Each structure stands twice: as structure tokens, then as C-alpha cells.
Amino acid sequence: METDQLIRTLAADSAHRAPPVGFVLTLALLAATPVSMAMFFATLGVRPDVMIAMRNPFFDLKFLVTLAVAISAIAVSLHLSRPEASLHGWAWLLLIPAGLLVAGIAGEMTMPQRLPMMTRLVGSNSRPCLTAIPLMSLPLLAAALIGLRQGAPTRPAVAGAIAGLLSAGLAATLYASHCTDDSPLFVATWYTIATALVAAIGALAGSRVLRF
Amino acid sequence: MRERDEEWTDLMRSAISGDSAAYHRLLKAVAPVLRAAARRGLARAGQPVDQSEDIVQDILLAVHLKRHTWDANAPFAPWLFAIARNKLIDALRRRGRRVFVNIDDFAETIPSEPIAETAPASEVAAQLQSLPARQRDVLQSIAVDSASIKDTAAKFAMSEGAVRVALHRGLASLTARLREQ
Numbered sequence: 307m308e309t310d311q312l313i314r315t316l317a318a319d320s321a322h323r324a325p326p327v328g329f330v331l332t333l334a335l336l337a338a339t340p341v342s343m344a345m346f347f348a349t350l351g352v353r354p355d356v357m358i359a360m361r362n363p364f365f366d367l368k369f370l371v372t373l374a375v376a377i378s379a380i381a382v383s384l385h386l387s388r389p390e391a392s393l394h395g396w397a398w399l400l401l402i403p404a405g406l407l408v409a410g411i412a413g414e415m416t417m418p419q420r421l422p423m424m425t426r427l428v429g430s431n432s433r434p435c436l437t438a439i440p441l442m443s444l445p446l447l448a449a450a451l452i453g454l455r456q457g458a459p460t461r462p463a464v465a466g467a468i469a470g471l472l473s474a475g476l477a478a479t480l481y482a483s484h485c486t487d488d489s490p491l492f493v494a495t496w497y498t499i500a501t502a503l504v505a506a507i508g509a510l511a512g513s514r515v516l517r518f
Numbered sequence: 519m520r521e522r523d524e525e526w527t528d529l530m531r532s533a534i535s536g537d538s539a540a541y542h543r544l545l546k547a548v549a550p551v552l553r554a555a556a557r558r559g560l561a562r563a564g565q566p567v568d569q570s571e572d573i574v575q576d577i578l579l580a581v582h583l584k585r586h587t588w589d590a591n592a593p594f595a596p597w598l599f600a601i602a603r604n605k606l607i608d609a610l611r612r613r614g615r616r617v618f619v620n621i622d623d624f625a626e627t628i629p630s631e632p633i634a635e636t637a638p639a640s641e642v643a644a645q646l647q648s649l650p651a652r653q654r655d656v657l658q659s660i661a662v663d664s665a666s667i668k669d670t671a672a673k674f675a676m677s678e679g680a681v682r683v684a685l686h687r688g689l690a691s692l693t694a695r696l697r698e699q
Contacts, residue, residue, distance in 0.1 A: 307575070307639065307642050307643045307646065307661055307662065308638065308639070309549055309571060309574055309575055309578070309639065310546075311661045311662060311664075312575050312578060312579075312642065312661060313542065313545040313546060313549065313578065314542065314660070314661065314664065315657065315660050315661040315685070315689070316541075316545060316578060316579070316582040316689070317538050317539075317541050317542035317545065318538070318660050318666075318667060318685060319582065319682070319685050319686050319689055320533060320536075320538040320541045320542075321536065321538070321682065322682065322686045323586070324583075324585075324586040325586070326586060327586075327587065387587060388587050388588075388589065388597070389584065389587065389597060389600035389601045389604060390592075390596045390597045390599075390600035456586075457584075457587050458580070458584040458587045458601065458604075460600055460601075460603070460604045517608075517697060518580060518583075518584060518604075518693075518697070
């Protein structure tokens, strides 16, 4: 086929309108959220003392951190879905949750504690944290990748890693309501490891499915 | 350069708002620029420059299928060149496996030599044959036989809507096949 013929054919298809990336991403995430929630309520569920826990600022901080991960990753992934975009000028968004955690750790340091630092860091839920967050992330990660496929990311592995952050942030938001370890030290350690794992899976998957 | 970029951006804005003649003009205008870039890239990688046409077609297909990711408030050229660069790198990577001579050192002299005959693009045509019959027939009719959507609909006893769907799906699966090859 000659290039002029191809051009004429593309022009003939010019009426076709593809939905924007944000729209497809939103629909896909809305479809996947109930799946992750069903996984959560079927196996873990909200911790029984949640009403009391909500009065603990460090319990609330967990949601602030995990939602900050999810929201900043959504913003960055939508940006990266444009081919001419780079992380430059946007990567700082991803530092917001880290900043919140550092502030939380510093705040906890200034308060008298019943438990020593290492005990708070190790906690008692590291294993469920490391399994539940990645597992609940998977439906959300698949949805995020479906949404981003609509875009044209020129660095598919990076975009996939951000999709991993996005889904881990949402899954960790669910998990945080189950977990009784509220110390920012615990969150900074185990949630971060779980999130990094999902980001790695996302990068691997992204480098395959996000090429266009 | 600046004027050219502004003209492209204007054409793309018209194209997005439904002006298919503007879209046709835009693609005709960018093709030679893409061809020159593909030749340069092939030459730098020590590849025969006469294969540039396959890369040009690959880029045009990606531009078409991803044009909704262009922000109408941004200039068109940086978006276009980002897609082109991505496709060129892909193409060189694919061909790279077959390279065994490194002629990087004198590759720079190739573009100044008389331009060799450009081999006709073959990849799109080859993948076309592997499409489902209906998509292939519609694409053949519009691309090769220069039929309109209306004529194509009459020829295959399809509705115009069905022709449009088959056309778009055909272009999308062509692109997917080119990527997987």
C-alpha cells in the first residue's frame, strides 16, 4: 500500500472519535473497585475498634498517605499518557505522600510512647500487609493498565510503574482500615515495600501492554 | 519552522473538529518530514535508508489512532515528533537484530549521497492480508481501489455505519499486528 493511499484511508476514518484517557481510566477503576472491595470484606474486613481508632490521628494519617499516593499517581499517569510528556516537573507530586509520612514519623517521635521504636516498626501485621495490598491491587492494576492503553505513553515501563502506585495506593486505603498497626514507622516500612512490589509488577506489565 | 508548526496546529485543530479535508492536508504535509526523519534515523543506525516508507506508515497509523491524546491547546509538532521518535526507535530495535556491520562512523555521509530508490512499503500491505475478511475487503476498497465509504457500502451490501466500524477496526488491528510482528 502506498503512503498516499494510507493517508486517504486515515482521512476517511477521521470521523471516528476515541474516548479520552481519563474517561476510560475512570470507568475501568470504577469497575475494578468493587472487586477489590469484595476481596477485602470477604477476607479481612474493617477492624472492630474502628470508631475509637478514628480518634487517633495516626490512624487517620494512614488514609491521608495512601490516598495521596493514589491521587498523585492518577495525576501523573494521566500526564504520562501524552507522548510528549515527561516526568520532569511532575515527579514531585509523588513525593507528597513521602513528606506526609516523614511529618508523621517526626510527630510520633515528639510524643511519649508505650512501645519501643523497633516494636512499632515491626508491628504485628507485616505479613498480611505484604500479601493483602498486592493482591487487592491486582484488579485495580489491570483496570489502570486498560485505562492507560487508551493513551500513548512513550515510556511504557514508567507509566506501568505509576499505574502500580495508583492501584497500590487504592488497595492500601482499604487495607489501612483493617490493620491495627497505626505507627507511621510501620506504614513507612511495610506499606512502602508492598507498594514497591506492585509498582514493579506494573512496570513489567506496562512494558508489554502499554506499547503503542 | 515556526510558521509550519502553526499551520500544522491549525490544521489539526480543524481535523479534530471534524474537517477531514484539513486532516488529509495535514497528513500529506507531515509525511515528507517524517520520511526525512526516518531516513536520518536509519542512516545513523547503519540501516538501508530505502526502508523508510514502512516506518513512515507506522508513524502515520500511530498518529491517527492516538490523536485524541493531543491537547488542542498545545502545539502539534512536539506531539507528532514524540510519536515519530517512539516509532522510529521501535523500528530500529526490530531491525537492529539483523545488523552485523557497524557503519556508524560513516553513516553521516549517507544522506548527502544521491537518494537511492525508496523501496515501496511492504509491511502494512502484508499485514492487510492477515486481517479478517470483512476488515480487509473494506480497507482494500477504500485504500487501494480509492472507493468512498458510500461506494464501499454499496459494493459489499453493508450500511455506511458498518463500513466505518470495519474501517476503524481494520486500522486498529493492522497497527496491533505491526507492533507484534
